[in-house]
Amino acid sequence: MAMTATVGHAHADPHHIGVVIEHPGPASKRIVTAYGFWVFLLSDIVMFSCFFAAYAVLSGQTADGPKGSEIFEQRNVAIETVCLLLSSFTCGMASIAADVRNRFWFYLGMAVTCVLGVIFLVIEFREFADLVARGYGPSRSAFLTSFFSLVGCHGLHVSAGVLWLLTMMAQVFAKGFRADVLRRMMCFALFWHALDIIWVGVFSVVYLLGGAP
Amino acid sequence: MLGKLDWSAIPFDQPIPLVAGAVVLVAILAVLIWVVVRGHLPYLWHEWITSVDHKRIGVMYILLASVMLLRGGSDAIMMRIQQAVAYQSQGYLPPEHYNQIFSAHGTIMIFFVAMPFVIGLMNLVVPLQLGVRDVAFPTLNSVGFWLTATGALLVNISLVVGEFARTGWLAFPPLSGLSYSPGVGVDYYAWSLQISGVGTLVAGINLVTTVLKLRTRGMNYLRMPMFCWTTLASNLLIVSAFPILTATLAMLLLDRYLGFHFFTNEAGGNVMMFMNLIWAWGHPEVYILVLPAFGIFSEVVSTFSGKALFGYRSMVLATMAICVVSFMVWLHHFFTMGAGPDVNAIFGIASMIIAIPTGVKIYNWLFTMYGGRIRFATPMLWSVGFMVTFIIGGLTGVLVAVPPADFMLHNSMFLVAHFHNVIIGGVLFGAFAGFEYWFPKAFGFRLDERWGKAAFWFTFTGFWITFMPLYIAGMLGMTRRLQHYDVAAWRPWMIVAAFGMAVLSIGVICQIMQLVVSIRNREALRDRTGDPWDGRSLEWATSSPPPVFNFAFHPDVRGEDAYWDMKARAQQQSFEHDVPEYQDIEMPRNSPTGFVCAFFASIMGFALIWHIWWMVILGGIGAFATFVVFAWRDHDEYVIPAEEVARIDRVNLEERRSLVSMAGAV
Numbered sequence: 001m002a003m004t005a006t007v008g009h010a011h012a013d014p015h016h017i018g019v020v021i022e023h024p025g026p027a028s029k030r031i032v033t034a035y036g037f038w039v040f041l042l043s044d045i046v047m048f049s050c051f052f053a054a055y056a057v058l059s060g061q062t063a064d065g066p067k068g069s070e071i072f073e074q075r076n077v078a079i080e081t082v083c084l085l086l087s088s089f090t091c092g093m094a095s096i097a098a099d100v101r102n103r104f105w106f107y108l109g110m111a112v113t114c115v116l117g118v119i120f121l122v123i124e125f126r127e128f129a130d131l132v133a134r135g136y137g138p139s140r141s142a143f144l145t146s147f148f149s150l151v152g153c154h155g156l157h158v159s160a161g162v163l164w165l166l167t168m169m170a171q172v173f174a175k176g177f178r179a180d181v182l183r184r185m186m187c188f189a190l191f192w193h194a195l196d197i198i199w200v201g202v203f204s205v206v207y208l209l210g211g212a213p
Numbered sequence: 214m215l216g217k218l219d220w221s222a223i224p225f226d227q228p229i230p231l232v233a234g235a236v237v238l239v240a241i242l243a244v245l246i247w248v249v250v251r252g253h254l255p256y257l258w259h260e261w262i263t264s265v266d267h268k269r270i271g272v273m274y275i276l277l278a279s280v281m282l283l284r285g286g287s288d289a290i291m292m293r294i295q296q297a298v299a300y301q302s303q304g305y306l307p308p309e310h311y312n313q314i315f316s317a318h319g320t321i322m323i324f325f326v327a328m329p330f331v332i333g334l335m336n337l338v339v340p341l342q343l344g345v346r347d348v349a350f351p352t353l354n355s356v357g358f359w360l361t362a363t364g365a366l367l368v369n370i371s372l373v374v375g376e377f378a379r380t381g382w383l384a385f386p387p388l389s390g391l392s393y394s395p396g397v398g399v400d401y402y403a404w405s406l407q408i409s410g411v412g413t414l415v416a417g418i419n420l421v422t423t424v425l426k427l428r429t430r431g432m433n434y435l436r437m438p439m440f441c442w443t444t445l446a447s448n449l450l451i452v453s454a455f456p457i458l459t460a461t462l463a464m465l466l467l468d469r470y471l472g473f474h475f476f477t478n479e480a481g482g483n484v485m486m487f488m489n490l491i492w493a494w495g496h497p498e499v500y501i502l503v504l505p506a507f508g509i510f511s512e513v514v515s516t517f518s519g520k521a522l523f524g525y526r527s528m529v530l531a532t533m534a535i536c537v538v539s540f541m542v543w544l545h546h547f548f549t550m551g552a553g554p555d556v557n558a559i560f561g562i563a564s565m566i567i568a569i570p571t572g573v574k575i576y577n578w579l580f581t582m583y584g585g586r587i588r589f590a591t592p593m594l595w596s597v598g599f600m601v602t603f604i605i606g607g608l609t610g611v612l613v614a615v616p617p618a619d620f621m622l623h624n625s626m627f628l629v630a631h632f633h634n635v636i637i638g639g640v641l642f643g644a645f646a647g648f649e650y651w652f653p654k655a656f657g658f659r660l661d662e663r664w665g666k667a668a669f670w671f672t673f674t675g676f677w678i679t680f681m682p683l684y685i686a687g688m689l690g691m692t693r694r695l696q697h698y699d700v701a702a703w704r705p706w707m708i709v710a711a712f713g714m715a716v717l718s719i720g721v722i723c724q725i726m727q728l729v730v731s732i733r734n735r736e737a738l739r740d741r742t743g744d745p746w747d748g749r750s751l752e753w754a755t756s757s758p759p760p761v762f763n764f765a766f767h768p769d770v771r772g773e774d775a776y777w778d779m780k781a782r783a784q785q786q787s788f789e790h791d792v793p794e795y796q797d798i799e800m801p802r803n804s805p806t807g808f809v810c811a812f813f814a815s816i817m818g819f820a821l822i823w824h825i826w827w828m829v830i831l832g833g834i835g836a837f838a839t840f841v842v843f844a845w846r847d848h849d850e851y852v853i854p855a856e857e858v859a860r861i862d863r864v865n866l867e868e869r870r871s872l873v874s875m876a877g878a879v
Contacts, residue, residue, distance in 0.1 A: 023770075026767070039452055040452075047456035050456070057483055058474075062481065139480070145482070
């Protein structure tokens with residue numbers, strides 16, 4: 001196989017524009033991992049978009065039950081939003097700390113992220129429990145079905161994120177800042193930020209639009 | 214303790230599933246005993262089950278598809294016989310069993326035959342064509358395969374434990390809701406698709422990343438073989454469409470398990486939302502299946518015509534056009550459900566527009582053959598058979614894309630004939646062409662041509678005899694999924710179709726015989742050079758079967774038809790002056806992660822179906838623990854030393870040199 005011979009690159013410049021761009025070969029592991037995870041995140045956002053669509057279709061179907069404006073508490077949602085946005089910042093700090101191999105700031109950033117995530121989850125859980133206790137559970141109406149599913153799906157993602165976060169901290173504790181651990185940390189950070197973006201969508205579509213009387 | 218599961222779940226009163234289940238069970242046990250007694254278990258475990266080699270995983274995907282093809286085919290035979298005899302009588306299948314059979318047939322053929330077959334071929338071939346050593350995520354690849362196998366396992370368990378859905382392959386509510394389908398059938402359906410859907414998504418992410426990020430030096434986008442392009446298009450569709458299926462089935466399951474109201478008639482649920490969501494996945498799914506088949510035909514037609522593919526760039530454009538437009542036609546699956554004339558017209562036109570890029574492809578294949586030196590080897594037969602068959606299926610597709618015509622033909626046997634026409638004539642013929650074409654690459658010996666040709670001719674004629682009568686029956690007003698009927702005019706066509714099914718079955722038997730005969734004669738059929746068909750793309754530049762690292766060196770690509778170029782240049786210059794310097798190669802270590810993960814997924818799926826909650830939790834914890842253990846390992850790669858690489862590569866290089874010098878002498 002004459003693979004190292006040098007022959008003129010006849011086909012590399014099909015349009016004769018004088019610029020020959022040769023594909024340099026397989027990308028590095030870091031790029032491949034991040035790229036694949038981006039693709040996953042996009043697919044996850046497609047999944048969320050289905051729940052958004054379902055909410056859009058069903059949000060008026062209250063079946064004589066409560067409307068959004070009657071059950072949403074803007075104060076709680078504001079606290080939730082602040083928690084998540086702050087946690088994105090602290091997660092970013094943890095990523096930077098991982099890049100410069102600083103364990104203290106890494107643990108601190110991750111721990112604060114975790115606490116903020118848990119506060120978010122507790123508030124959301126209490127909101128859900130409160131609604132169910134008042135008889136406004138997901139089986140009350142199609143509107144509540146779509147509300148619980150969309151917000152709950154995001155909540156499940158945050159819960160999975162917290163689990164992943166703890167696993168990452170344990171990994172750094174046990175293995176240090178190894179190349180594969182750093183790649184996973186990068187994916188985790190992408191995941192956490194993506195959840196923030198989705199929350200911005202949930203906040204706007206569900207609580208702001210739906211909260212209007 | 215065991216949720217809804219008790220002895221009444223076993224259908225002791227129904228002999229057909231019980232006997233079928235028993236036969237399968239005995240067969241599996243016999244194979245297992247044979248494997249253990251002959252001491253093959255360590256080999257199977259180390260070389261296949263835990264393998265993260267894309268070629269092995271590809272082969273296992275295809276094996277799964279082939280086994281499930283027999284299962285889905287048995288369902289088809291039973292249905293054809295039922296409709297041939299059930300004129301003014303109940304036939305031999307009771308309605309509730311017949312309904313399960315057509316639901317299982319559709320589900321199995323799409324999700325566990327067509328999908329694994331094309332994903333298997335993509336796995337096997339694409340990294341080789343791109344000139345790289347592996348896919349982007351080898352261990353995830355294994356997880357994806359085993360999750361697909363889990364889904365297939367659950368569907369088959371439903372044969373003897375409980376029941377399968379009686380709702381058709383897409384489980385439309387409200388029929389699939391809890392009030393009309395209180396049994397576990399729909400739960401089997403939904404959970405097996407959820408689990409295998411995760412596997413498919415993983416495969417999609419893996420292959421998209423592989424094509425976009427792992428290509429050898431000089432493999433620019435417009436130098437990729439056509440199969441890589443169609444793989445890219447198909448997997449882009451997977452990552453953008455399969456999450457819709459996941460979400461839709463999740464909603465259906467929430468309705469069934471927790472009393473939600475997505476698709477119920479009560480409390481404001483919206484059944485039409487299910488139709489829209491499921492077909493927003495379902496129509497792209499059709500192209501997920503057929504685009505790779507188009508890629509296979511492109512490779513085969515070009516190779517066996519001895520010419521570069523005609524209109525390569527228009528082919529790329531057509532592929533990507535289909536990829537995009539396929540997301541804009543879903544509504545044509547329910548023209549009759551009240552969307553109104555304007556919406557119907559727009560979707561009807563969009564559906565017809567897809568025929569344009571498809572037509573471009575057909576002409577490109579024809580012009581590739583034009584003026585070529587055509588060799589009618591078995592893969593080429595399947596390709597030509599495809600062109601003839603698929604044209605008819607495509608045209609009837611354009612016909613039902615016209616909303617007024619669709620109002621007449623909706624849910625009729627005409628529709629059944631149409632989609633079998635495109636799926637068998639397109640996807641299955643493509644899968645068989647790819648199977649025959651790349652088998653030597655995977656196993657190092659060619660398949661027997663005589664049996665291969667017999668298989669083609671029986672399948673081809675069998676297909677036409679089976680499905681053309683269904684078009685006519687549809688025109689005569691016969692609707693789909695009838696367990697029995699009273700219209701005399703339909704009867705003769707049903708009998709012809711059943712006869713066609715018999716011919717088709719002979720084709721399947723020939724296919725099996727081909728495998729048996731070829732394995733027995735493998736020494737005579739051995740492919741020593743790695744290039745049995747005088748191929749054009751890089752998979753033929755390495756030995757058959759390829760070494761675990763695929764290529765000793767990343768090939769340097771200088772144009773389309775990379776390997777054809779290399780051969781041409783090698784004839785002019787000799788190989789002599791380039792003495793390669795071999796280097797160590799790092800490869801990913803095998804891992805049981807996929808298998809263990811699928812084991813827990815199977816337990817969890819089964820427990821969810823039967824409401825055995827403690828077992829669900831156990832399965833979940835097990836799956837998470839598996840990932841943590843995987844994440845904790847310290848050595849994920851091993852090194853193949855340069856001497857070993859050299860030893861493996863030189864053998865093949867010698868064979869190839871002698872071939873090229875012989876060709877040069879001629």
